[in-house]
Amino acid sequence: MSSLLLIEQVLNGLQFGVMLFLMAAGLTLIFGVMGLINLAHGSLFMVGAFAAAAVAGWTGSFLLALAASLAAAAVVGALVELVVIRRLYGRDHLDQVLATFALILIFSEGTRWIFGSFPLFLDVPKVLAGPVTLPGGIEYPLYRLTLIAIGLAVAAGLFMLISRTRIGIRIRAGESDREMIAALGVDISKLYTLVFALGAALAGFAGALVGAIQSVQVGMGEPVLILAFVVIVIGGIGSIKGALVGAILVGLTDTLGRFLLPLAFATFMEPSAATSAGSALASMLIYILMAAVLLVRPTGLFGSA
Amino acid sequence: MKLKSLMTAAAVAILTTGATGITGALAEGHGKVKVGMITTLSGGGAGLGIDVRDGFMLAAKLAANPDLDVVIEDDQRKPDIAVQLADRMIQSDKVDVLTGIIWSNLEMAVVPSTTAQGKFFLSPNAGPSALAGKGCSALYFNAAWQNDNLHEAAGAYSNGAGFAKTFILAPNYPAGKDALTGFKRFYKGALAGEIYTKLGQKDYSSEIAQIRASGADSVFFFLPGGMGISFLKQYAASGVKLPLVGPAFSFDQGILQAVGAAALGVKNTSQWSKDLDNAANKTFVAAFQAEYGRLPSLYASQGYDTANLLLSAMAKADVNDAAAFQAALEAADFASVRGDFRFGPNHFPIQNIYVREVIKEGDVFTNKIIGVALKDHGDAYAAECKM
Numbered sequence: 001m002s003s004l005l006l007i008e009q010v011l012n013g014l015q016f017g018v019m020l021f022l023m024a025a026g027l028t029l030i031f032g033v034m035g036l037i038n039l040a041h042g043s044l045f046m047v048g049a050f051a052a053a054a055v056a057g058w059t060g061s062f063l064l065a066l067a068a069s070l071a072a073a074a075v076v077g078a079l080v081e082l083v084v085i086r087r088l089y090g091r092d093h094l095d096q097v098l099a100t101f102a103l104i105l106i107f108s109e110g111t112r113w114i115f116g117s118f119p120l121f122l123d124v125p126k127v128l129a130g131p132v133t134l135p136g137g138i139e140y141p142l143y144r145l146t147l148i149a150i151g152l153a154v155a156a157g158l159f160m161l162i163s164r165t166r167i168g169i170r171i172r173a174g175e176s177d178r179e180m181i182a183a184l185g186v187d188i189s190k191l192y193t194l195v196f197a198l199g200a201a202l203a204g205f206a207g208a209l210v211g212a213i214q215s216v217q218v219g220m221g222e223p224v225l226i227l228a229f230v231v232i233v234i235g236g237i238g239s240i241k242g243a244l245v246g247a248i249l250v251g252l253t254d255t256l257g258r259f260l261l262p263l264a265f266a267t268f269m270e271p272s273a274a275t276s277a278g279s280a281l282a283s284m285l286i287y288i289l290m291a292a293v294l295l296v297r298p299t300g301l302f303g304s305a
Numbered sequence: 306m307k308l309k310s311l312m313t314a315a316a317v318a319i320l321t322t323g324a325t326g327i328t329g330a331l332a333e334g335h336g337k338v339k340v341g342m343i344t345t346l347s348g349g350g351a352g353l354g355i356d357v358r359d360g361f362m363l364a365a366k367l368a369a370n371p372d373l374d375v376v377i378e379d380d381q382r383k384p385d386i387a388v389q390l391a392d393r394m395i396q397s398d399k400v401d402v403l404t405g406i407i408w409s410n411l412e413m414a415v416v417p418s419t420t421a422q423g424k425f426f427l428s429p430n431a432g433p434s435a436l437a438g439k440g441c442s443a444l445y446f447n448a449a450w451q452n453d454n455l456h457e458a459a460g461a462y463s464n465g466a467g468f469a470k471t472f473i474l475a476p477n478y479p480a481g482k483d484a485l486t487g488f489k490r491f492y493k494g495a496l497a498g499e500i501y502t503k504l505g506q507k508d509y510s511s512e513i514a515q516i517r518a519s520g521a522d523s524v525f526f527f528l529p530g531g532m533g534i535s536f537l538k539q540y541a542a543s544g545v546k547l548p549l550v551g552p553a554f555s556f557d558q559g560i561l562q563a564v565g566a567a568a569l570g571v572k573n574t575s576q577w578s579k580d581l582d583n584a585a586n587k588t589f590v591a592a593f594q595a596e597y598g599r600l601p602s603l604y605a606s607q608g609y610d611t612a613n614l615l616l617s618a619m620a621k622a623d624v625n626d627a628a629a630f631q632a633a634l635e636a637a638d639f640a641s642v643r644g645d646f647r648f649g650p651n652h653f654p655i656q657n658i659y660v661r662e663v664i665k666e667g668d669v670f671t672n673k674i675i676g677v678a679l680k681d682h683g684d685a686y687a688a689e690c691k692m
Contacts, residue, residue: 005518012510109347117351119534119563124542131544139517141542144510213542214507215534215563219348223505259511262500272499279477279501 004138009259010252015144017251018151022206023224024231024243025158026199032238033174033195036085037093039100041203041228042221043107048073048204049211049220050111053120062125066208073204074197081196086189104222112218119217122208147209154202155244162240171195175238230286234293236303245301250286257285337372338624340615341394343387343415344405346379350530352559353407353604354379357429360608361404363589363596368616376400382407384414391415395422401624402427404611407604409433409452409480420444423627425634429611430604432653434483438686441651444627446634448611450576451653451684452480453487455552458574458658458678459525460491463550465678466572469494472521472547474512476528477501484527484552490685497521502528507535513543523547529554534563541567548572553672556663558602561670568663568670576654577606577643578661578674585640600671606642613639649683651690658682 027041051072056065084103088096123129124143131139162168170191173181182188207221214220231250235242262278269277293301342361345354358377365373376398380387387406394400402425406412412431419426420442428436432451436442463471473488473496475481481501489496497519500512516524524547528536533555540549553575561568579590579600589609593601601609618633637648649655658679661672 002518005514008514009511012508012514015510016508112347112351117355118559119352119531121563121565123538123565129542131542139544141510141539141544143542210507213535213539215531215560217531217534217563218351220507220531223507255508255511258503259515275499276477276482276501279503283477283503 004136007136008138008140009255011138011140011144011148013252013255014248015148015151015251016255017248018148018155019206019210020224020227020231020251021151021155021244021247022202022209023228024235024247025155025240026202027225027228028232028235028238028240028243029171029195030199031232033171034089034192036088037096037100038085038199039097039225040080040103040107041199042223042225043104044073044077044200044203045207045221045224046107046111046218047076048207049122049216050115050120050207051204052208052211053122053216054115056122057120062212065122066205069204069208070201073207074201077200077204078193078197080200081193085196086192089192108218115218117218119215122211122216124212143213150209154205158240167191167194227286230290232300234290234300236297236300238304239300239302242300242302249289253289254282254286257282261285336619336623337374338402338615338619339398339400340373340375341391341398341400341403342375342377342405343380343390343394343403343411344377345382345407346377348382350382350407353430353530354405356559356602356604357405357407357608357611359597360593360601360605360610361429361612362608363593363605364609364612364616366596367588367592368612370616370619372619373616377405380406380411382411384411387411387415388418391419395419395424401425402615404429404615406431412436416442416445425624425627425630427611427615427634429607432684433479434684434686437651437653437684438689439691441690441692443631443652443692446614446648446652447654448614449607449654450656450658451686452483453490454576454658454679454682454684455554455574456484456487456527457491457685458660458682459550459552460488462572462574462660462676462678463488463523463525464491464493466523466548466550468523468548468550470497470520470522471495471525471550472497472499472516472519472523473525474500474502474528475526476504476506476532478504481527488525488527491679492525502532506532509536509539510543512536513540513545516547517543517545521547523550525550527552527554530560534560537564537567537571550574553577553603553661556661556672557604558600558671559604561663561672565670566665569665571663572675573661573663573672574658574678575603575661575672576656576658577603578659578672580673581642581644581659583640583642583644586642586644589642600669610639610641610643610646613641645681649687650692651684651687653684653687655681655683 048069052065052069055068128143132142231246235246261282262275265274265278378390404427407430409431425444428447430449432447437451475484549571551573553573556573617639621633622629624630659674660676660678662675664673
């Protein structure tokens with residue numbers, strides 16, 4: 001194993017992590033501010049990817065496709081909040097899980113009804129296709145590097161929004177005391193719709209970015225949703241900083257685990273047994289990480305009790 | 306005492322009426338065959354089930370046999386739902402034949418109890434080794450392939466292409482393990498590496514980096530559905546230029562358009578291709594396009610053949626005479642879209658498996674046959690089958 005390969009794997013883990021962050025950021029905001037468990041967040045990821053694939057198909061422009069993914073997911077998110085989610089704030093978490101699970105089914109079948117059952121085509125734009133050579137001689141796909149840059153830029157933007165702007169102050173206030181900011185005259189229902197749409201837009205954006213290197217198909221959001229929940233549990237529910245750290249931790253653990261564990265097992269086992277044992281343990285690794293974090297810090301890395 | 310005998314009389318009366326009812330139904334249904342199709346029509350794997358259904362129903366429509374009656378239900382790719390549907394179809398819909406199942410795990414859940422209840426099962430897709438070997442049944446027929454077949458053909462092709470150091474990968478689940486076992490059964494060269502990926506994994510950057518570092522001269526992969534789309538796109542972007550070989554599942558008509566140019570030139574193994582030169586296939590491809598407005602896939606061809614197999618048996622025997630109907634199915638006296646087709650002793654196909662290459666025809670990505678990987682190929686489990 002060369003150090004170049006290791007560096008490449010670290011980059012892969014980082015890229016996976018920042019994409020997870022885009023999903024987890026919305027989820028943790030919605031949970032932190034509104035106390036709502038939104039299982040349908042993965043569906044918004046899918047909505048973004050399908051909107052991008054459709055627009056890229058019509059216009060051929062990747063930038064327009066990205067804009068469409070943001071717009072479509074934000075609009076769908078706002079509509080869902082107004083029509084369904086609004087009725088759930090006062091309810092029990094179990095009711096929220098039930099209702100948002102129903103939303104997953106409705107979104108999946110609705111998407112199939114509109115786009116059919118076959119996966120759609122969405123490709124990396126021509127300028128970003130192919131590999132670049134990094135210092136040290138690592139060949140790395142340019143698009144993945146761009147994803148890392150975009151993810152970190154969005155994270156920085158989100159920090160600015162939360163810590164420096166008026167809306168950010170209101171979001172933080174809503175997180176710590178809902179009744180009080182309502183009493184201070186802030187239109188809480190408008191704030192909720194806004195936060196929900198923002199979270200949805202981030203998920204849709206992630207869907208479009210990731211859709212270009214993966215498959216755009218019905219049900220693509222649910223596996224990511226599970227990982228996003230792991231991320232926010234590790235990072236601490238409601239914390240954007242926690243979501244970023246958690247996402248990168250999960251991305252690195254998963255990627256490096258898949259790569260290193262079979263190698264480690266091969267030092268004392270025969271190769272084919274090492275491959276299956278190593279990959280079996282690698283797929284559990286992020287859950288083991290989550291359990292370990294919760295043992296030490298029951299509210300997550302940056303969670304408040 | 307009086308009451309008891311009255312009750313007995315009533316019970317006997319009910320039983321008799323019930324029995325006449327059953328005899329009546331039998332007499333009325335003479336020659337008719339009711340088929341229960343359980344397939345995946347919703348969720349991530351729906352494309353496959355829809356193609357099997359459309360292929361099957363196209364054959365039924367072309368044959369216009371009034372004695373064939375089909376009930377279709379969606380299993381949502383869940384074994385428990387497939388089992389419930391099978392029970393309901395057998396007990397309340399009174400079907401004679403079951404078909405349609407796509408996935409091996411669903412097939413293993415449904416087939417043993419179906420054949421134990423004396424119903425025929427015609428598989429249009431999944432062919433798990435357990436049903437080809439020790440667990441084979443006189444009433445179970447597979448009209449597609451045994452799960453290992455296409456991978457074995459890929460191994461045979463790799464030998465012929467002169468690959469001596471192949472990197473192999475498949476998802477970590479039973480069919481993935483069968484795939485790598487099947488490949489290794491025929492492949493004679495060395496392995497540059499062997500990876501089991503997570504089932505449903507969408508990011509292959511880590512695996513591609515290992516392929517690049519391994520010094521392999523080629524890559525064999527079995528990643529069905531969305532996993533294959535993701536892998537091919539990421540492989541093309543990575544700049545690794547090693548030749549790829551795989552079974553047809555990642556290069557099927559339904560997903561090739563979603564992969565796009567990343568799949569061009571890749572060699573894949575299949576028992577069917579739309580350019581196979583025989584009359585039945587030409588009729589099928591033209592009729593499928595006319596009926597549904599898209600090119601048929603591998604799965605559609607399997608659905609179509611399954612229906613024609615059933616229709617050929619219906620022409621020869623009554624389904625209520627199980628032995629005669631079984632013999633009629635075994636004869637496989639129909640024009641398969643794959644050309645030559647016959648059943649081995651375990652009711653799995655003996656057929657040619659071809660090598661195809663992904664090409665672009667106009668705006669459409671599709672496959673073209675470039676050679677035969679294995680001729681008249683059966684499976685490795687037939688000897689274990691005692692029927």
